[in-house]
Amino acid sequence: MTLSTRHLLGIKDLTPQDISLLLQTAQQFKEVLQRPIKKVPSLRDITIVNLFFENSTRTRISFELAEKRLSADTINFTASGSSVSKGETLLDTVNNILSMKVDMVVMRHSASGAPHFLAKHIPAAIINAGDGINEHPTQALLDALSMTEKHGSLEGLKVAIIGDIMHSRVAQSNLYLLGKMGAEVTVCGPPTLIPKHLAEAFNVRVEYNLRKALEWCDVANVLRIQLERQNQVLFSTLREYNLSYGINRRLLDSLGKDITIMHPGPINRGVELDSDVADSGQSIILQQVENGVAVRMAALYLLSNRQQA
């Protein structure tokens, strides 16, 4: 059994079988990460370039660690301080790197569709580490793994995605994944941050009242307010956002049930999540980070098929 795709550009292109295979494989890699020697020789012959045209800490470190745990050779590229600032095109940059015999490309770019463009023009396998406001597939996969561990199955699980839905590639990848795996989804946030077509496009509920969304759900995946992607004022102040859509201990305690809190990071403490929620036992935010390495190992391993390359 193998993946139906050569690249991991988005959850949109995956079948439910692909998603299950990735999650099952990630679970085996989680066991590897518990061993005295947390490393396997599977990708010893593979060279991977991490192309980060946009800032990242968690995702870049997570991918790098995953590559090293698989014994791959890695090269890191960040846009600042490279020839990109001299005006080199994306395709030229990548082709120059590939001529140094690189097998796989992990790429983050601020332009939606940048990895899809590359996939059409280069022979290497590409993993999307976040493209603009389109998708962030490995984040959705690690969210799925974390939810599966906590709740057993995604089938019928009630997930609320809360916050800046419009600018969030994490939300989009999660919506594709949860839909394919049979979870029930409600999106919640200020009307200005939820695209109008969303309810029909993804067959999800839209709820503008935070308390109602939390009362309904088993899991709340709280998104970061993406200040850097907002070029217009979509809510008045961060303080007002916190009052209407911030999750605090008092609100959680008043629900009368224990819901699971997730966040893709980095957290704006005091905006979408208060510290007494983010650091509580209900939060699985750090487990998400741990699962990130295992999920990325699974993606790299399953896409490293040399015969097709």
Place this chain on the structure above:
Amino acid sequence: MKIILDHQQIELVIKRLAHQVLENHSDSNDTVLIGIQPRGIFLSDRLHQELCRYSATPPPYGKLDITFYRDDIRKQIHVPNHTDIPFSIEGKKVVLVDDVLYTGRTIRAALDALMDFGRPAKAELLVLIDRRYSRQLPIQPDYTGKTIDSIVSQQVKVNWNEGQHEVVLVDQ
């Protein structure tokens, strides 16, 4: 198709192998049993049952998957199985268990995988079927259920159907 071992013979062989392991490991505090995923697990499960029956202190039992250590990964990506070794193998005598020993490549991978869990005092190999003269690596079993002669075009199949285990030699 030729039957090499029928159900009753397999049960007898497993009992003998269990006794041989106990004979060589009188102090079972130092011994651990590790089955190789996926096909070795049927045998190691049965063997561990027998060891529990004959010994008051049966060895700890774990399962090892060798997918990430395979030498044919450049040709094909295999889907991994679960590894579960909930104890330390440091300084222990490890008995590796698999159903059929053929080229020896699985055992080579298993030895590499094993070393990532610690440094055992000793590693031994127990197999149900040893396909003689077909090794591609210098690996030999310490405990053998049955040794057979076969040619490359033949396949040894071990069926673990409930109450009807059998080992058959199939011409392809």
